[in-house]
Amino acid sequence: xxSQLPAEFIVNINHERCRKCKRCVIxxxxxxxxxxxxxxxxxxxxxxxxxxxTFCPENAITIIHNPLDYKDGYNWSPEIRKNILKQAESGxxxxxxxxxxxxxxxxxxxxLIDACQVTNPSIDPLREPMELRTYLGAKPEALExxxxxxxxxxxxELAPQVKLDIPIVFAAMSYGAISLNAHKALAMAAKRMxxxxxxxxxxxxxxxAGYTDRIIVQVASGRFGVTSKYLNNSALVEIKIGQGAKPGxxxxxxxxxxxxxxxxxRMIPVGTDALSPAPHHDIYSxxxxxxxxxxxxxxxxxxxxxxxxxxxxxxxxxxxSGIVRAGADIVMIDGFRGGTGAAPMVIRDHVGIPIExxxxxxxxxxxxxxxxxxxSILVGGSIRQSADVVKAIALGADACVIGTASLIAMxxxxxxxxYTGNCAWGIATQKPELVRRLNPEVGADRLCNLLTxxxxxxxxxxxxxxxxxxxxxxxxxxxxxxVGLSQxxxxxxGIKHAGIGQ
Amino acid sequence: xxSDGIPSGCAISGLMSEDGRRIGGKVIIRSIACMHDRxxxxxxxxxxxxxxxKRKDMYAFHMMFDNMQAKENTEEFFKxxxxxxxxxxxxxxxxxxxxxxxxLWRYFLEVPENKLEFLSERDYVTKTVxxxxxxIDGAFVASSGMNMGAFKGVGYPEDIGSFYKLEDYSAYIxxxxxxxxTNTPGWWGGAHPFxxxxxxxxxxxxxxxxxxxxxxxxxxxxxxxxxxxxxxxAYMFDLLVRKHKLPVEKAAEALAAPFWKDIDRMESQxxxxxxxxxxxxxxxxxNGPFSIIIGHNRGxxxxxxxxxxxxxxxxxKDDMLYMASExxxxxxxxxxxxxxxxxxxxxxxxxxxxxxxx
Numbered sequence: 001x002x003s004q005l006p007a008e009f010i011v012n013i014n015h016e017r018c019r020k021c022k023r024c025v026i027x028x029x030x031x032x033x034x035x036x037x038x039x040x041x042x043x044x045x046x047x048x049x050x051x052x053x054t055f056c057p058e059n060a061i062t063i064i065h066n067p068l069d070y071k072d073g074y075n076w077s078p079e080i081r082k083n084i085l086k087q088a089e090s091g092x093x094x095x096x097x098x099x100x101x102x103x104x105x106x107x108x109x110x111x112l113i114d115a116c117q118v119t120n121p122s123i124d125p126l127r128e129p130m131e132l133r134t135y136l137g138a139k140p141e142a143l144e145x146x147x148x149x150x151x152x153x154x155x156x157e158l159a160p161q162v163k164l165d166i167p168i169v170f171a172a173m174s175y176g177a178i179s180l181n182a183h184k185a186l187a188m189a190a191k192r193m194x195x196x197x198x199x200x201x202x203x204x205x206x207x208x209a210g211y212t213d214r215i216i217v218q219v220a221s222g223r224f225g226v227t228s229k230y231l232n233n234s235a236l237v238e239i240k241i242g243q244g245a246k247p248g249x250x251x252x253x254x255x256x257x258x259x260x261x262x263x264x265x266r267m268i269p270v271g272t273d274a275l276s277p278a279p280h281h282d283i284y285s286x287x288x289x290x291x292x293x294x295x296x297x298x299x300x301x302x303x304x305x306x307x308x309x310x311x312x313x314x315x316x317x318x319x320x321s322g323i324v325r326a327g328a329d330i331v332m333i334d335g336f337r338g339g340t341g342a343a344p345m346v347i348r349d350h351v352g353i354p355i356e357x358x359x360x361x362x363x364x365x366x367x368x369x370x371x372x373x374x375x376s377i378l379v380g381g382s383i384r385q386s387a388d389v390v391k392a393i394a395l396g397a398d399a400c401v402i403g404t405a406s407l408i409a410m411x412x413x414x415x416x417x418x419y420t421g422n423c424a425w426g427i428a429t430q431k432p433e434l435v436r437r438l439n440p441e442v443g444a445d446r447l448c449n450l451l452t453x454x455x456x457x458x459x460x461x462x463x464x465x466x467x468x469x470x471x472x473x474x475x476x477x478x479x480x481x482x483v484g485l486s487q488x489x490x491x492x493x494g495i496k497h498a499g500i501g502q
Numbered sequence: 503x504x505s506d507g508i509p510s511g512c513a514i515s516g517l518m519s520e521d522g523r524r525i526g527g528k529v530i531i532r533s534i535a536c537m538h539d540r541x542x543x544x545x546x547x548x549x550x551x552x553x554x555x556k557r558k559d560m561y562a563f564h565m566m567f568d569n570m571q572a573k574e575n576t577e578e579f580f581k582x583x584x585x586x587x588x589x590x591x592x593x594x595x596x597x598x599x600x601x602x603x604x605x606l607w608r609y610f611l612e613v614p615e616n617k618l619e620f621l622s623e624r625d626y627v628t629k630t631v632x633x634x635x636x637x638i639d640g641a642f643v644a645s646s647g648m649n650m651g652a653f654k655g656v657g658y659p660e661d662i663g664s665f666y667k668l669e670d671y672s673a674y675i676x677x678x679x680x681x682x683x684t685n686t687p688g689w690w691g692g693a694h695p696f697x698x699x700x701x702x703x704x705x706x707x708x709x710x711x712x713x714x715x716x717x718x719x720x721x722x723x724x725x726x727x728x729x730x731x732x733x734x735x736a737y738m739f740d741l742l743v744r745k746h747k748l749p750v751e752k753a754a755e756a757l758a759a760p761f762w763k764d765i766d767r768m769e770s771q772x773x774x775x776x777x778x779x780x781x782x783x784x785x786x787x788x789n790g791p792f793s794i795i796i797g798h799n800r801g802x803x804x805x806x807x808x809x810x811x812x813x814x815x816x817x818x819k820d821d822m823l824y825m826a827s828e829x830x831x832x833x834x835x836x837x838x839x840x841x842x843x844x845x846x847x848x849x850x851x852x853x854x855x856x857x858x859x860x
Contacts, residue, residue, distance in 0.1 A: 116710065116790075119708055120707075120708040120710050120791060121791060123809070129761045131761065131762050135781045139782045140782060141746075142745075142746035142747075142748075142782070143746070143748065143752075143778055143779065143782050145752060145775075149751055152752075152775070153771060153775070154774055154775050154778055156778070158781065158782070367717060370721050370722070372721060373782070466710040466789070466790050466791075467711060467789040467790065468808065469787055469789060471714075471780070471784030471785065471787055472710070472789035473714070475713070475714045475717050475718075476712075476713035476714035478712060478713025478714075478716070479713055
């Protein structure tokens, strides 16, 4: 069938500047640039990954949106029409990658942070300690001591805790969805920064053996790569029930991505599709989840905290309460803007709820039930900047996870074509010639720089708030004010409107 | 007043005889009056321990009522919830600088045994205090401990002290406060000390972690309705020491925890405890500027914030422990001291009764 789909982008090549070095041709992994007697563009193939433009030594390439010349309409937008054309030609589900780009409210941007003036001095982070350390894991309600005060000792034995030097963790992204070099960069950065990376559901590659104390291993519905060695080679274990980008949806790694290495890591034959079912087929109730949590605890000799990851959905607060009561040490909530390697567009863009509202509801519910201490809360789903981290912690999170932001730090241009496996930046691909483009050391440096920068920014905000420990921010909603939000939204977030004092 | 400076900061002063000797109220008034310029006339108050030896096993409720209806409602409430041994007006005298006092009345109460089927006696009293604050309009519990009481109001502390005729009381612990309110209005209930059961707190500073401290306490059933950050400190000690049974030293360590850099250098046993305290009680960490004096039936605790954003001086003379915002306030009442020091940031000072006190 002849495609009626217009090109999304137009690649302009300035032939006066171009010296025909062909670097752009070599760099384009989507076959959008060819060389005949000069560089020519196949606009329909361009995904705006910007690899060619970035590496052109003459700055001869620019990429612009194709104006389409469709009549503009708010209702029948170009995107809606493009999708109809795609489905009219394919008869299939529209797949997509990365996070939900639709213009739902971003509540982070409607919350403002307090600062001290006069009576309560702000603190200068350059001169005073400003503590970002936090610990993930279940805490008891109270501590018990024994002995007299001169020879006192702790009677309570705490559940296992994982130390984070910065309250930001790299999100779950599987080996398969992203490259081994990307995984290595994340692991190296996590170790250097005293935080964690998450294997996602792809298993743990043997090259990451030296980093296991900084790795979250994931147990997803496909159980790929899950062995007792895998579970024990970790800082903590995460059971993935849901993912923000695709709540209620399983995963699918196409067989063509399953090469020797992935086959070994995932424990599946080369070339077979890796299908993670939508549900865990041994979990159909909270009691089943509890059994898996304790099976993992038994396997790891109660030395690893167990996390349960869920997508932010309408009833998330009650679900999280059940998860904590089922024995989870950490609840990870992923908002509807969370990234993905591949998801049906209809799910990514329309299913789930924003992380800001989910987090506020979960923290409230756990407090109402008096069980907030029993689990740490991790949140993700489009944490874009340090301010988002600060606001999330003030709403009640222990720490945040970053996926897309960490990929961007490594070079990702959010072209949303992860599912094609052609990532020109060597991140969301398994093609050796593309994977090579990402140097793990350089990637790790960039990730460390990002976390270092955000860490300094968080310290600055803490100083302006007149506090010098992150635990004094955690759940301190009094220090947030809403702007331009309805009363109902403010009530859910548990914050006052700007202009209201204490 | 000359306008060449901004008087600021609040003032605290406390004294204790560790031998349990009782000291007349005039002494503490002299001490706090020495720091007159640290207050602005919108709040002053005192806590005194050992003042009701004849009824030392009863809960002495110091009440403030906005009107007679509130008093009647509260008395009905007391009849239903306690055995009332005695009630009387709290003696006061007209005093310049003190205006519009509420009705001030005190009640000596016992908890009927049949009320304690599911609750400890102290939990019962705590719940009662919260209930009065949240349910009886115009009634406010200034203090609810045994053999102790809080005397507070709107005015300069020395005027409040005279108003309550504190010269007629003698106590083995006195704490006092002069208030320079910033965040919350000057109202009678809002003056320091803040109390619950035997705990009393006077505070110089501002708690910037109030939001999370409050939310944490609410998880354990505390209702915070007094529009002040100081309230959390009294409740925090009640939770950690009375309910969670932490040694008072460990409770102080949770509230003003050592920095991680210092914890990392501790020897292993101490380190293990310090880490566990921060892990479990992170939400009780008090942040922001504070110097506080906490009174309780067995002693007095002085505590500064972790980077010493508010002043505090401590001193000893024989069996006496003194603490105040300024050394002058101590020298005013005890010119000849054995030892004077400025406690390190975050390092508590403890005064402890050496024997039983009637």
